[in-house]
Amino acid sequence: MKLRLITLITSLAILLFPAFCLSADTARQTFDAAMQAMQAGNYPEAERGLRKVLKLDPGNASAIVNLGVLFAKTHRYTEAIDEYKKALSVVPDQPEVQFNLGLAYLKQNDYDHALPYFRKVHDLDPSNQKVTILLATCFTFSGHADQGIELLKPLTEANGADPAALYFLGVSYTRAGRANEAKAVFARMFANNTAPAQENFVLGEAYADATDYQKAEQSFQAVLEADPMFPGAHRELGKAYLGENNHREAQKELEQAIHSDPNDADALLLSWRDARPDRALPGGASLPAESQRSDSGFVGNLLLHG
16 A cells, blocks of 8 residues: 555536626537536537637636636646636636645645645635645645644544544654654554554655655565565665665665566666666656655655546
8 A cells, every 4th residue: 555645635626607707698508518528527528618618708717717627637737727827817816716726736746836825725714624734735845844744733633533634744744854753643544453564664655755765764674574575665665775875775676576566667667777877768768757756756646636
């Protein structure tokens, strides 16, 4: 289980603003048809309809916002950001648009730009736990882990706390250099279903994300001691060794990962790149972002639905 794949319930809202500014019944019908296509997942048809509406009424907030939603749903985040900003120029301070704009930046690992939009939405509704977690995540990954901790701790004090809040609190502690508190939080996550290998795997990934590769190495070794067949453990231990510039041990672990799973593309590419740093990958392939662990790439790997 890779906790970087924790699912946050961050689905992009389809903002059904009233089509109050449409200049003709035809435009209104086109908008309604576009929204039906959007909800049915027929994005090309929905895009054509929304663009047609905007030709008739360039300032229609409903069409602008929902075109942004469509771009986000089809992973065109830069275009989505442009549309959301246009929408805010027409209907300022709409929290749904600010939320979607923050999320589009977050999808690009741009925490600094995402942060002020989540802050605005949080200020309007401090009780919204989803927004609080996202705001805390932005603080943590933009170098302000203490502020992330301050937001997340109240969400984790009760029994049955959201696993996402617990996980990001642990990550925030790790980034703040508070390793013992991080370990305690991760232990809580698995208190009802103790699995030492799983717990250490999560802890290792958090250490690696914080670029504390020595502690990451120790955690992944603990995983393999508890469960020598734990999926991904050899690969992640190899990554930790790469972070320590211990290429010999890295190759051993990556080769073991490939032996365990010949289809592990991440391990294959890392092994190839480490063994042949001056050679291109086969077929001109590039190393996946997941394999190039960086300070800013961690949250981008979350399954943020929408």
